[in-house]
Amino acid sequence: MSQPQATAPRPRPVPRTVEVVAVSDVSPSYRRVRFVAPELIQADVGAAITIKLLFPNAEPGARPHGRPFTLCGFDALTGEFDVDFVLHDHAGVAVAWARQARPGATLQMFGPRGAGDATPEDARHVVLVGDATALPAIGVIASRLAPYVKADVLVEVPSLADVRPLSSPAALDVEWLVAEPGDPRPLARAVRKLPVDDVDRWWVAAELGVVREVRAHLLEERGVPAARVRATPYWKAGVDEDVFHDERHAEMDRAR
Ligand SMILES: Cc1cc2nc3c(=O)[nH]c(=O)nc-3n(C[C@H](O)[C@H](O)[C@H](O)COP(=O)(O)OP(=O)(O)OC[C@H]3O[C@@H](n4cnc5c(N)ncnc54)[C@H](O)[C@@H]3O)c2cc1C
Structure with a gap:
């Protein structure tokens, strides 16, 4: 009788470090932050466009605040990509960080992941x-x-x-x-x-x-x-x- 195969536990995803290389205002409501992720140089990210940026939590020992954003303009040669932050008027860790982002600042990031946003090939x-x-x-x-x-x-x-x-x-x-x-x-x-x-x-x-x-x-x-x-x-x-x-x-x- 064949034994059920033991499935190896999936490795826990590990966040990667990303560093700000440039900051610009695309228009009044959008701040564009260009990041570099050295681990993404030569990476094939496929159709994935969702990333999770981790913002430090002011509470000692507490988990960072994860915020989903969209990977734009990814360049596999340099590992660089843009995130366009909407500068909304409410108190949020991501928007507060984006308002004062400067080249050299670092964050942790999961992803990019998922391909659910890809348009089906047969769609007309x-x-x-x-x-x-x-x-x-x-x-x-x-x-x-x-x-x-x-x-x-x-x-x-x-x-x-x-x-x-x-x-x-x-x-x-x-x-x-x-x-x-x-x-x-x-x-x-x-x-x-x-x-x-x-x-x-x-x-x-x-x-x-x-x-x-x-x-x-x-x-x-x-x-x-x-x-x-x-x-x-x-x-x-x-x-x-x-x-x-x-x-x-x-x-x-x-x-x-
Ligand atoms: C897959 C995915 C991709 C996304 N891509 C982007 C992206 O590329 N750019 C982008 O700017 N956002 C994007 N978002 C939305 C973004 O994750 C949320 O707006 C997030 O809440 C912002 O975090 P925060 O820390 O600024 O605010 P939070 O701490 O989450 O919220 C604080 C307060 O601000 C309010 N708030 C949050 N966002 C807005 C808003 N846009 N307008 C008005 N009030 C708001 C909340 O209701 C809350 O009251 C994406 C979300 C998903 C799920």
């Missing part, structure tokens, strides 16, 4: 929907689309000055939305106007309430199959990532 028509935190990911995803893809892109940014060119081999139809006081859901409203019939893939990332509303609209009101929708809550209003992390994963597990 995709829709990318995101708020300010998702714009970096939308930029990377758009840049990797095949030339035969048609992509509708809806992006909400804090101000007109945050609009930036998106380049892609695909045919992009981009609509920029600017958040107005008293209108908390421009993205969800704009999605309602989009045709759904021939869309192969919906990629949605924004604040939790917006993601829930968009997903429910697509599935329940428009009959879009759940398998065509990848909707990720990137943050939650009023709650920091230390608290929100587990809720995000529970939400995504329920959506599967």
